[in-house]
Amino acid sequence: MNSIELPVRELKAAVSGLRQIIPRKVTLPILNTVRIERQLSGRLTLQATDLDSTATYHTQTEPGQPPVILQVPVDELAEALKRAAKDDSLQLASDGESLRLRQQVAGHWLERPLTNIAAEEWPPVNRLDHEPVALPETLPATLKTAFEFMAGEHRQALHGGWLDVTDPQGHYVMASNGHALFTANSFTFGLKESLLVPYHAFLAWEGFQQDGRWTLRLKPKRGKHPAVLQLGSDHWTYVRTLPETPQPNWRQVIPAQSLTQVRFSEAGASALLELLRHLPQNARHQHRCDLQFSPARSNVRGRDGEHVQTAELTGLTVSGKSQGIGLNRNYVIQALKLGLRELEITDDLSPVRFHGGGRQVVIAPLRADDAPAAAASPTETPPSATPAPAAETSTSPTETPTPEPQSMSPEKPSTTATPATETKTALQLAIEKVEALKESLKGMLTDLNDALKVLHMAQREKRASEKEVEEVRAALEAVRKLRV
Numbered sequence: 001m002n003s004i005e006l007p008v009r010e011l012k013a014a015v016s017g018l019r020q021i022i023p024r025k026v027t028l029p030i031l032n033t034v035r036i037e038r039q040l041s042g043r044l045t046l047q048a049t050d051l052d053s054t055a056t057y058h059t060q061t062e063p064g065q066p067p068v069i070l071q072v073p074v075d076e077l078a079e080a081l082k083r084a085a086k087d088d089s090l091q092l093a094s095d096g097e098s099l100r101l102r103q104q105v106a107g108h109w110l111e112r113p114l115t116n117i118a119a120e121e122w123p124p125v126n127r128l129d130h131e132p133v134a135l136p137e138t139l140p141a142t143l144k145t146a147f148e149f150m151a152g153e154h155r156q157a158l159h160g161g162w163l164d165v166t167d168p169q170g171h172y173v174m175a176s177n178g179h180a181l182f183t184a185n186s187f188t189f190g191l192k193e194s195l196l197v198p199y200h201a202f203l204a205w206e207g208f209q210q211d212g213r214w215t216l217r218l219k220p221k222r223g224k225h226p227a228v229l230q231l232g233s234d235h236w237t238y239v240r241t242l243p244e245t246p247q248p249n250w251r252q253v254i255p256a257q258s259l260t261q262v263r264f265s266e267a268g269a270s271a272l273l274e275l276l277r278h279l280p281q282n283a284r285h286q287h288r289c290d291l292q293f294s295p296a297r298s299n300v301r302g303r304d305g306e307h308v309q310t311a312e313l314t315g316l317t318v319s320g321k322s323q324g325i326g327l328n329r330n331y332v333i334q335a336l337k338l339g340l341r342e343l344e345i346t347d348d349l350s351p352v353r354f355h356g357g358g359r360q361v362v363i364a365p366l367r368a369d370d371a372p373a374a375a376a377s378p379t380e381t382p383p384s385a386t387p388a389p390a391a392e393t394s395t396s397p398t399e400t401p402t403p404e405p406q407s408m409s410p411e412k413p414s415t416t417a418t419p420a421t422e423t424k425t426a427l428q429l430a431i432e433k434v435e436a437l438k439e440s441l442k443g444m445l446t447d448l449n450d451a452l453k454v455l456h457m458a459q460r461e462k463r464a465s466e467k468e469v470e471e472v473r474a475a476l477e478a479v480r481k482l483r484v
Contacts, residue, residue, distance in 0.1 A: 002068040003093040003102075004038050005061065008084045011046075013207060014057035015078055017236065018048035020202040021055045022074055027457055028464065030121050034077055036070045036092065047125070048074065051457070053200050054125050056237045070094055071117040076101075080112070121464070126239050128230045132215035133190040135231075139173070140209045142184045146175035147199050148334060149182040149361070154446045157245035160198040164247070165191045174250050180331040181253055181351075181362040191218070194247050197229065198240060208236050253362055255353055258344035260320040262293055268315020269336050272300065275311050276329045280304035288366050289329040293345070294322035302329070325352060326366040335361040 018034055026032045035047040042063030047056040070092050080101050084090060091102040092114075099116035102109050146161035153159050155178070164172040171187040195218065202208060212234035219228040227242040264272065279302030281287045290301040298313040325348045335354035340361060344353045348368075354361045 002066065002070075002095075003091050004036060004044070004068060004070060006036075006044075006090050006092065008081060008088045008090060009086050010057075010059050011077075011090065012081055012086070013235075014046040014059075015074065015081060017055060017057060017202065017205060017207050018046060018074060019078075020200075020205045021048040021050055021053055023050050028461060029073075030071075030117060030123070032073055032075065033071045033117055033122075034074050035119075035122055036072065038065065038068050040064070040067050049123060049125065051123060051460075052241060053202065054239045055202055056239075058235050058237065068094070069119045070099060071119060071122065072099065073115050073117070076114050123460075126219070126228045126230075126241070128217040128219055128228060128239070130217060132217045132230075132232060135189065135214040135216055136187050137213055139187065140214055142173050142187075143197060144204045144209060145184075145338065146173050146182055147204055149175040149177055149180055150199055151177040156243050156446065156449070157196065157248060160196050162194060162196050162247065162250075163187075163189050163191060164194045164250075165189055166194060166247075174248070176248065176250060176253075179328065179364050180334075181250055182359070183250065184359040186358045189216070191216075195227075195229065195242065196245055196247075197231075198243065200238075200240065202238060203231070208233060208238070211235055253351055254360075255344060255346045255350055255362075258320070258346055258353070260293055260318065260323055260345040262298075262343040262345070263317045264336070264341045264343070265315040266341075268313065269341055271315055272313060273333060273336050275300055275313075276302075276333055279309055279311065279329075280307045281329060286328045286366055287330050288326050289332065290324060290326045291332075292322075292324040293318045295319065296322075323348060326368065327352065327363055328366065331361065331363045335363070 015034070022032060031050060033048070035045075037045050037047070038061060040063070042061045042065070044059045044061045045056050046059075047054065049055075072092065080090060080103070084103060088104070093100050093102055094116065097116070099114045100111045101114050102111050104110075143161045150160055151158035158176055158178070160175070162172075162174040164174050170185045171189050171191075172183050172185045173187065174181070174183045176182070197203070215232040217230040217232070219230075221227040221242075221244065226244065229240050229242050231238045276289060279289065279300065281289070281302050282304045288302075292299050292301070295318045298316060298318060299310050300313055301308065301310040303309070323345060325345060332354075338354075338359060338361065340354040340356045340359065342355050344355070346352075348365055351362045351364050354363070
């Protein structure tokens, strides 16, 4: 009889993190399982995987006990924890065929059966044992912030946060969704090449974020074997295979110059935040707000159909040219909540830049015709007219029609916007059609990659089923050979 004693306090911490890894909808029973292993040295690990990512919780028990591996459905383990006090301990006992959970209540040991899953069904997990690189202490929180600006899964190269080491003077964390871009610098990662940390809920989970200083191990791509990333903390190890994606040239989106500079005080930033939350808005028009900056007077306007309201801004200093611009207010709110108090504007067709403390948020402007048509009330200050670029960036059918800066997408080179007063030529229209077709093809390629992943998963399921069939055949053959 092999048994493992698990302190409830540590078991709850482990299960909370492992639930971040286990998929909500599992196609294989093994993916809904926690693998618990005790080594002769007393090292105890609890592990979960979704085939792409694996998380392992490390703790220590009394050394000298025999090694044992048990695999328990996470739902059954979580249900047992609901009835246990934090200072209690649970025991898992196995005789090789059955698995039982033992709990001491009022001086008596109570038992309940658990589903026993064979240890050999666990998928292979990458192990990286070379010396790790210590990451900056502020990286976990910065990476979590970067995830707020990343693109969806359909844009693999932007679905996560980049650790950019191309500048030897200072490394960067970068993320972008094509409409807004976030960067933070002054890091040192100890990497030879930049890499994408793909998003996973576990990486943003508070238990991993606050579990001591992170370390990094990286196994480069070799032939058909993809690169493998390992992030570690005091109690956790996270392993993920890395997609092969090109690094975005995000620096080309940073405005080269600014004609208007705005500095917000803390009171001014707080007032603008409140106004942006309450001024009328329309999700169909990208939660648009119109900002008008002038050394004499500044204001912000929001509208929803014919309902229009304008409020004067205070607590800010404006220098340079007076001008207005339309932006998605959600990105402005994110920038202000990050403590960025400096704003730079080139013109109403170029991205704007919030910055401060080594961090920056670059936001694409909205066209003038993105706002719904409505007559301005006589009492409000009309915003400056924002001309629409003649050659706008095409978007895929699944994306919102917000115009993005040409260089925010890694696949698109930077271009110069055509003034709105010029008439589009047939050549320009043809170029736009080609760009739209190119984006559609990229979307199709992404869908094909997703379908390929599903086929790989189906192939694994088929292999598992074939293995079960072979075991049944072998058992039947053994029964047939028996002689009475």
